[in-house]
Structure formats: structure tokens, C-alpha cells
Amino acid sequence: MRTGAGREAIVIGGGVAGLATAALLGADGWHVRVLESRDELGGRAGSWERDGFRFDTGPSWYLMPDVFEHFFRLLGTTAAGELDLVPLDPAYRVYSDPATGAEPLDVHSGRAAATALFESVEPGAGAQLSRYLDSAADAYELATTRFLYDTYETTAGLRDPALVKRMPQLAPLLTRTLASHVERRFADPRLRQILEYPAVFLGGSPYGVPSLYHLMSHLDLDDGVLYPRGGFVEIVRAIARLAEAFGAVIETGARVTAITTEGGEASGVVLEDGRRLSADLVVSGADLHHTETELLPRAQQSYPERWWRRRTPSPGALLVLLGVEGEVPQLTHHTLLFANEWRAGFDDIFGPRPRVPDPASLYVCRPSATDSTVAPAGHENLFVLVPVPADTSLGRGGEQGAGDPRIEAAADRAIRQIEDWCDIPGLKERAVVRRTVGPADFAADFGAWRGNALGLAHTLGQSAVFRPRNASRKVPGLAYVGASTLPGIGLPMCLISAELVVKRLRGDRSPGPIAERARV
Known part of the structure; x- marks a missing residue:
């Protein structure tokens, strides 16, 4: 890998890991361009709005606050200076x-x-x-x-x-x-x-x-447990804001179709619209499987298809976004429904005969319990997560029940379960907004391997020293960030992943975080 102020870097993907990398590289003097294929930033940490409701469509637990604080301090600011954090x-x-x-x-x-x-x-x-x-x-x-x-x-x-x-x-x-x-x-x-x-x-x-x-x-x-008022989209906005403050140019609707090389080293990217952009460093925050098997030729793949056949993805996810009329005090900001068939539920997801657990162990987020900005007055915002197998054949979701049949049927079961277990009669009928998201959506929208929701599962063989590195073994000048690379899954891990790219460029091989220093 090469370093040095004034060099050009391209970051593929405007998710949290990509934006964080852009901010840290910009702070180190790189000229950075972020290329996001979709029309909005955030990647899996997405946001969706309809009829006065605003839903986070990805992460919803603010944990490891020390990691967020460290990241912001590397950029001369603080979490409190960038976010309005509320304890739950x-x-x-x-x-x-x-x-x-x-x-x-x-x-x-x-x-x-x-x-x-x-x-x-x-x-x-x-x-x-x-x-x-x-x-x-x-x-x-x-x-x-x-x-x-x-x-x-x-x-x-x-x-x-x-x-x-x-x-x-x-x-x-x-x-x-x-x-x-x-x-x-x-x-x-x-x-x-x-x-x-x-x-x-x-x-x-x-x-x-x-x-x-x-x-x-x-x-x-x-x-x-904390919550950033305004939702997790505020974290995305804060990191993007810092990246731009350090000179990064962020472009949405810019799909990369290939990573180019010259003399065996990364030299830039090709975009779907035919543009060819050059760079001294390419950092891919796209799904690692997609990056390796779709953006690089076979000879340059560090993790080819045969490598993935021996790996375990995280579960897929069925997401149910509900805008509900009236209050739902039976639910707190975070609510968990745990099924008696605990081990059987995990076997359904990870076992040899995968299926959607029934009943499932569910997670429900009710951000409107804390944040009045995410739902109209007199209404509630509910985000339901049903862990399911990483299997794109389960289908795609849709609005107002228009998703694929298996997805909508599983969503209906989850809503009935919440009604029965939490004593919320008529929840389904009170939903004035409904959207579902399935594993096939994760594959289509994010190139997620097998439609998984989070990345490579943290089994022992896929953790720490055994997890894919943040740099290509075959292509110098090509780095990786995100949930399937070091150190792993979750927003804090994505921030650390970005820092690992910077450590490599600096030649810093220490096991701890970069020393913080004030910036003006």
C-alpha cells in the first residue's frame, strides 16, 4: 500500500464504513471521491420515509460509545458535538x-x-x-x-x-x-x-x-444503551458531513462495475455510465463477495467463489416497517420476544434444512417512544426484525402487502405474534403504513452475499486473525472495509475497519487504536 498527502483515493460505497474511511483519509491529506451506487447514503444503515413516518432500515442499537467517541476525536470533534444522544x-x-x-x-x-x-x-x-x-x-x-x-x-x-x-x-x-x-x-x-x-x-x-x-x-x-435523536440516519449524516469537511467529494447514483489495475496495482474504477476514474488507492466498502467476484477478474481475487463456499453468512432478515395509528405503550424503545423453541429457532436459520422459524424470536424497535420526529402526532413507528436464513429464494418485500407471498406471510405471522404476546389487539389493522424487506432485497440493493443481512458471521473461524483482511493479497493499492472484513459486524466495527485502512497506509502495526490528536 502507498501513502502520502495529495494522492487520489476512490472509495466504493457510501455506507458507514466507506464514509468513515473517506473522512479519515481526507484528514490524512488524501483527495477522496466516494462513489455510491444508490441515490442515498448509508448502505445497510438506511432510512425510508412515507406519509410523515421516517424509519431506520438497518442498525438501531447504539452500543460501544467509546468507539464512536474515539472515531470522532480522530477528526477533531466528539460524539456529543455531532449527535444528540439519549440514554434509554x-x-x-x-x-x-x-x-x-x-x-x-x-x-x-x-x-x-x-x-x-x-x-x-x-x-x-x-x-x-x-x-x-x-x-x-x-x-x-x-x-x-x-x-x-x-x-x-x-x-x-x-x-x-x-x-x-x-x-x-x-x-x-x-x-x-x-x-x-x-x-x-x-x-x-x-x-x-x-x-x-x-x-x-x-x-x-x-x-x-x-x-x-x-x-x-x-x-x-x-x-x-443510547439513541441518536433523529435516528441512525443522523450518524450517517454526521460522518458524511465530516468527510466533506476534509475535502471528500461524494457522488450518489454512481455504480462501479470494475476495479482497474495497471502493472498489477489498483489504478481506478470503471462506472456503469462508462466513465473511467483513476486513483492511487481504491477502497471498496461494497459487499466483499461482490467486490471480489464481480469487480475483479478471477486471477486478482483474494477470496474467490470457492473460498465463500466454505464460509458462514450472517442470518438474513425479514424487516417489517409499520406506521401505526394510536399509541403502543406495551412496547419500549427496544423490545425482544423470545420463543420457547430457542435452540430450534437457531437451527432453523443456520441448520441443514433452513426455514423461517415459527414462532420466531423477534426484535421490535419503537423509536417513537423516544423521538417525536419519526412519526406523525398520535402515531407510532415500529421496526420489526425477524431473523431468517440467508436465502434469496425467500423473496423480496414490498409496500402495503405487495411483497412476495412467503415474505408477506411471515410478516403477518410476526405481527400476530406481537399482538398476542404483547397484548396489542388489532395492530395489523392499525398500520396505516407497511413495508417489508426480504433477503432478496438485501442481495439486489447491497449485493449482499446470499442475501445475508449483516456480513460474515462471527464464528471462531471467521473472527479476529481468521477474518478477511482489509487489503487485497493480490492487488496492491486495493483495500477493503465493511462488515465482512476486519474487525466485523456492526457500526462500531465499520468505524474501526476504516481506521485499519489508515493504519496500514501509515505502516502502523500496533494492536491498539490510533492515538487521538486534536484538530483545528
Whole structure:
């Protein structure tokens, strides 16, 4: 890779990872052009408006605030200076199948509140959770200082004596699944589900991701959950604003059809409209499978089709966007519905005979509980996520029930489940706006491999040193950012992914984040 102020860089994709890369490169003196194929920015962190409702169509949990803060500080600002962040209390509500007779649980962040809740459900679980969260906090500190910000160009970080000394404690966390780690400590199904569900944020199953990822519980139970007023589109706007402030030119409706090379090195791109643009550096924030198999010839692919045949995608997603007349106080900002058939549901998604779980474990976001700008007065904004197999044959969604039959039928089942479990009669009839999104939409709109919703799942073999790097092995001058490259899935990971590109260009092989410095 080459570096140096005044050079030209092209970033493919105006998602969060691409925009963040543009901002950081611009701050380092690069002349950056961002090429986004769609008419709006954000990628999977999208936004959709209809009849006074504004829906986030992607991420909706603001976690790892320290990563956001670090990113903004690298650009001379702060999260508070760019976003209006609101703490959520409760962090979320959990419903169980009514057949169990279990009352809903409100989960409040903070050690005292979380341990009190666990103790009230299962005697002794409060003290057990406190120990669990101590371990989770330690794992999170280890991840952010040793693993997430490492480009893995060398093994020096992994051979650090301080890390080697901790291997006896670390090894079991890498070889044991999250589910086994949780279930040996807690007996109540609801408590297990609260601690295991974060695997979905990682694009995986608690029966497949390593227990090191119990660190996720540090985020919601110890650290807290925030919401950027105006929605997650405000994060996209903030990063785009900073990229442009550092000189980036952002172009929408600009679909790249090929990455060009000269002398074996990346030299630019070809666009669908026939333009050929030159650059010293090309960074692709497009789906990694699409980048490798569609934008590069076979001889230049670091991750050809045969490599992907041995990999595990994250689940697909059925999204149901509902603009509802009247209030829905039964739902908090974040609400989770956990099915009794917990393991069977994950087997339905990841197993050898994939199908849409029924009943499914659902996630419902009600941002109108916190933000009056996302729905007209007297109405509610609901975003429903049903994890499904990464399978484009499930079809595409549509507006007002016009999607493919399997998608709409599954959406109807999810709405009925919310009505029954949360005691919200007539929810379907109260929806004045309805839109569904299916795996085939993710494939068509984002080039998502197999229609997956998040990227490569965080199995042990697809995490850390085993995850695709941020630079092509075959084409010097070609870098990758996004959810299928290092370090992984989620908005904070996309910000770190952008930073890893900059670290490579600087020749920085340290395992930690770039030192912050004030900018004027």
C-alpha cells in the first residue's frame, strides 16, 4: 500500500464504513471521491420515509460509545458535538411466550439494576451475573486494546508477553460456545436468552459464536444503551458531513462495475455510465463477495467463489416497517420476544434444512417512544426484525402487502405474534403504513452475499486473525472495509475497519487504536 498527502483515493460505497474511511483519509491529506451506487447514503444503515413516518432500515442499537467517541476525536470533534444522544431506560423489554405464564422483564442498564433483576428471577443469579459482567468487562477491554484494532499484518500483537500470560484464561473463551458459557451459570431460560441473544448482533448463533463474545453483555447491562435523536440516519449524516469537511467529494447514483489495475496495482474504477476514474488507492466498502467476484477478474481475487463456499453468512432478515395509528405503550424503545423453541429457532436459520422459524424470536424497535420526529402526532413507528436464513429464494418485500407471498406471510405471522404476546389487539389493522424487506432485497440493493443481512458471521473461524483482511493479497493499492472484513459486524466495527485502512497506509502495526490528536 502507498501513502502520502495529495494522492487520489476512490472509495466504493457510501455506507458507514466507506464514509468513515473517506473522512479519515481526507484528514490524512488524501483527495477522496466516494462513489455510491444508490441515490442515498448509508448502505445497510438506511432510512425510508412515507406519509410523515421516517424509519431506520438497518442498525438501531447504539452500543460501544467509546468507539464512536474515539472515531470522532480522530477528526477533531466528539460524539456529543455531532449527535444528540439519549440514554434509554429501560434499555429494553423482554416478552416470553404467553404459554409460560412469565411476566415481561424490563432490563435496566447498570450493575446494580441488572443484578437485582437477575436475582429477582433466579436466587443466586445476581451474584453470578456480577462475576459474569466482571469477565465481560475484562474481555471487552482485551478486545478493544488487543484484537479489534489490529491489522494482523504481523503476529506481534498476539505474541505480546502480556497477552500470552492471559492465554490460560482466554483459551476457554475461544473454544467454548457462548451458549455453553451462559448455560453452565444460569438456569432460568429468560436469563439465558438475555445473555445469549447478543450473538444475533454478531450475525451468529449462541451455539456457534465463541464465548469470548460474552463481552457484549458488558455493553447493554453494564455500559448502557443510547439513541441518536433523529435516528441512525443522523450518524450517517454526521460522518458524511465530516468527510466533506476534509475535502471528500461524494457522488450518489454512481455504480462501479470494475476495479482497474495497471502493472498489477489498483489504478481506478470503471462506472456503469462508462466513465473511467483513476486513483492511487481504491477502497471498496461494497459487499466483499461482490467486490471480489464481480469487480475483479478471477486471477486478482483474494477470496474467490470457492473460498465463500466454505464460509458462514450472517442470518438474513425479514424487516417489517409499520406506521401505526394510536399509541403502543406495551412496547419500549427496544423490545425482544423470545420463543420457547430457542435452540430450534437457531437451527432453523443456520441448520441443514433452513426455514423461517415459527414462532420466531423477534426484535421490535419503537423509536417513537423516544423521538417525536419519526412519526406523525398520535402515531407510532415500529421496526420489526425477524431473523431468517440467508436465502434469496425467500423473496423480496414490498409496500402495503405487495411483497412476495412467503415474505408477506411471515410478516403477518410476526405481527400476530406481537399482538398476542404483547397484548396489542388489532395492530395489523392499525398500520396505516407497511413495508417489508426480504433477503432478496438485501442481495439486489447491497449485493449482499446470499442475501445475508449483516456480513460474515462471527464464528471462531471467521473472527479476529481468521477474518478477511482489509487489503487485497493480490492487488496492491486495493483495500477493503465493511462488515465482512476486519474487525466485523456492526457500526462500531465499520468505524474501526476504516481506521485499519489508515493504519496500514501509515505502516502502523500496533494492536491498539490510533492515538487521538486534536484538530483545528
